Amino acid sequence: MGKYIKKMKKNNRFNQKELRLADVLETVTDIFFALDKEFNVLYINHEAEKVFKLKRKEIIGKQIWSITPPDFKSFYKPFLNARINKTKLKLNRYIKSKNLWFGARIYPLENMLFICLRDITKRKNIEDRLRVTRSTFESVIQAIPDPILIINNDYTVKAINKAAKKYLPAKDISIARKCFEVSHLRKGPCRGAEHPCPLEKIRKDKKPVTMIHKHFSSQGQVIYTEITASPLTDKDGNLEGIMELNRDITEKISAEQKIKKSERRLRNITDSLGEGVYVLDKNDRLTFMNPSAERLLGYSEKELLGKKTHQKFHFLKPSGKHLKKNECNIHRSSQLTKTFLSDNDIFVRKDGSTFPVEYIAAPVKSDGQTVAVVTAFRDISERKEAETILKQSEQRFRTVVESAIDAIITIDNNGKVVSWNRSAEKILGYNKDEILGKLITKIMPERLIPYHEKGIGEVVITGKSKSIGKVIECTAKRKDGLEIPVELSLTSWRIGEENYYTGILRDISERKESEEKLKKAYETEHNISVTLQKSLLPTDLPFIKELDFKYYYQSASYSAEVGGDFFDIFRTGDGKYGVTMGDVEGKGVEAATETARVKFIVRDKAYSGIEPHEVICKVNNSLVKQRTLPFTALTYLLYDPKTSIIKICNAGNPYPYFVGSDQFIKIAGVPVSVFENQKYEQIQIKLKKNDTFILFTDGLIEPRHNHTFFGEQRVRQFIKKNPNLKANRLLKSLVDEVRKFSLNNLTDDVLVLSLRKRA
Known part of the structure; x- marks a missing residue:
């Protein structure tokens, strides 16, 4: 396409067909970029000029990162991967500065990339709403410990939950089998007093039904089952099938199944390929x-x-x-x-x-x-259909909530119980006559009552609550005095001038026990990775008379896996000092192990005192020949104490920050272990007294808060605001600032180095 446009411009003439095709390109509502292999702009269409407020003549030849909003850099790695792997990529990205979602198509050619961006904001909004409804629906279904079946009008099983798979006697419980086949191992619908058919009963009476069935387990044991069935209708009220909930009443069930990640039924709402x-x-x-x-x-x-x-x-x-x-x-x-x-x-x-x-x-x-x-x-058929499906999903979700087995409790503005369902009776032990009109504190441990009363007071005064709209874990007290851990989802609603609060309460005793075991297992693995990672960091740093060297390393949060950040400092054979900083792609023990290999290869290649860019080239070729799968962002710095000259080569890490001149040294290259015989550049700077360099891995600038990166500018601002902090304190405080910004959610290791020429 770009060549075609260039041809037309060169010839300076348009025949009728060329005029039509050129106007087609400039008319479509998709955004088009053509970039060279260095991500310089070769061509943009009219839509790109309009959305990003650019002028074509002014930006041709410039890097795309310099002409687009800062958060457009989230496309950097996909662009790089497409170029490196020479494969087409399809992905979606949210650009906060534009408040838009884009669907991106990346097409690598021999010496360029072709980028197509489509505004999919409307579609994403619908998808998000549908996903929330579907996810909530699936979570409720899968979390309920009793067997549940969704049955079509023709008796075929449309969906089942995990409990049903374990409970039903049939070995093959595949979707589309008849309900009577999987529940009774019979060839026809249920009949008779012992096995009345809930589907036929609902067809006749047009309302929910409850009945008793005699089932058999996979071992042949008799199980008496209480079936509660509710009708499922389409938007016009026509019966589509039923939701059938089975409860084993042979013996009481006192605990729920451990909650696992619910299956998500993803559906493509619209075909985004081509207009x-x-x-x-x-x-x-x-x-x-x-x-x-x-x-x-x-x-x-x-x-x-x-x-x-x-x-x-x-x-x-x-x-x-x-x-x-x-x-x-x-x-x-x-x-x-x-x-x-x-x-x-x-x-x-x-x-x-x-x-x-x-x-x-x-x-x-x-x-x-x-x-x-x-x-x-x-x-836009799929988008219109999605809106209809969304309405139907919301209607079905209401049906599930109305027949839920979890305790559902409603209180008024004074904290008195006005609604108490049957599951609340079974979980907490109080029947309706004992609890209606009483204070909700009756089911709370005494030590928690003051906090509840304080929260109710704040809601009455301010109309706000930290708990509403969230799922929280707390403790409830049964009628017999036993305290049980519960999961509580709280919502509020209003009738006239009166506020009401509804809570869905679930006993999570067994889940808490399983989570505790899982936590201990994860902490053990995490500690192994951290210990291995830290063992690769230098313990005895060489003393350099002219140079003050400090570092700070912080492993990822417990919610994330340990990454592959490392550094090394050593004396070369000709009396100079080499400093290495790297970030191995990947996480966990594997990444920590790979750092050892990269670290020692750098030492081997750098010992003779050759130039940094030669060291990086040799390390790259060595790793390529060894067919190292992960790539490594690597920075190598060579300091000559005789001349006070620092030479730097950077392959994939963020730009080093030179404090004295308040600027980032813009030197970059492709990470090592990607292309054989890759060439790298280096720069040299003569250090003066008190000149300071700050080097860091991407774990420092990529933590997010509400889709916003911490970024290089916040690094600069923090260092400028704290000119008097000593290096050790400065580096630790900087990492603490990143942790605070990301709400203590570091998803990658953080390594920061400081080099200062002594006065």
Whole structure:
């Protein structure tokens, strides 16, 4: 595409076909970039200029990172991986500065990258809402310890929870088998007094039912089961099936299954590959149609070429009424020389079926006259369908909540119980007559009552609570005085001037015991990784008379795996001093082990005192030949005490910060162990008294808070605000600032080095 545009510019002339294709490129609503292998801009289209507020003539040849918002750097690693691996990539990114989600397509060519960005914000909003509803629905279903089946109208099992898989006697409990096959090992629907069919009962009575069945376990034991079945209807109230909850009443169940990560049913809401594009001349006759338009409309370009298209596929309104030509915005675009956008229109396929579209129609001018209209459109059927599915999912979720086995308790503004379901009776021991109208503190340990009363007071005064909308763990007291750990989800609602609070309470005694065991196992593995990582850090630093060297290392948070950050300082054979800082790709024990190999290869190559860029080249080739899978960001610095000159070569780590001149030394290169015979650059700086260098791995600048990186500028600001802190204190305080910024969530190791020329 870029070559085609360059050709047109070079020739300085456009025939009719070239004019149409060029205008197509400049009309589509996707953002296009063409970059060289160094990520310099070769070409951008009109949409990219508009969204990022750029001027094409001013930015050609510049690095894309220098002309886009700072948070656009989140594309750096995907761009680099696409270039390195020469593979197409597809990913989504949120750009906070634009408050937009982009769907990115990265196409590597021989010496360039082709980037296509599409605004998918609307789709992501719908996906997020649908995902939350689906995830909540799945979490409720999977967390309930009793067997649950979703059964279609034809008796086929649509979905089951984990408890049902263990409970039912059939060995093959696959989806689409009949319910009576998996529950009773029989060939026909349930019949008779012992096995009344809940589906048939609901068909007849149109309301939830409760009945007793006689089941058999996989060992042949008799199990009497209480079945509670609720109808599942579509948006029009038609019965689609039932949700059947089975409770073993042969013996009481006192604990729930350990909660595992719920299965997510992901669904593609829309096809984001390619827009349909077609061009009409000034007489509304088709002159061009791309393959996506052919696929969406069912017509070939050959069939419609030279024909008027309004009566072919754009003659109906969304209501189904006829759309007159003078009401058609695509026709009006040519007549009024005006661009029209629409997301509430329909097109008609060749087979007569219709589909909703979103389109933009823009006039093409030549010598001041409109010569054509370019229309780019996309099928938004999936988005419309997703909105309908979302409504149905919300309705089904309400059905699940109404029949939930968890304790559901509602209190008024005075803390008195106004609603108490059957599960609350079974979990806490109080029946409705004993608890309704009483204070909720009746189910609380006495030591917790003051905190509850304080929280209720704050809600009454401020209308806010830290607990509402969150899932918290606390302790409840049963009627028999036994205290049990529970998980509480609290929400508030209002009728008139009265506030009410509803809590869903779940006994998590067994889960807490399992979590404690899992925590101890993880801490053991984490400590092994940290110990191995720290053992690779120098313990006895060489004394350099002219140079004060300090470092600070912080392993990742317990919620993250240990990374591969390391450093080394040693004397070379010719009396100089080498300093190495590296970050091995990967996590855990494997990454910590890889650091040892890289560290000792650097020492071996650097001992003779050769230039830093030669050291990095030799290390790179050695690792490539050894077929090292992870790549390593590596910085090597050589200090000559006789001349006070520092030489630096950087391969993939963040820019070093030179405190004295308040600037980041912009030297970068490809990480080692990627390409054989990769060339690297180096710079040299003569140190003056008190000159200070700060080097750090990406674990210092990549921690986030609300989608925002800590970043290099915050490093600079912190160091400038604390000029009098000694090096040890400065480095530790800087890492503490990063920890505070990320709410104590360090997802990667942090290593910071300080080199200062003594006064």
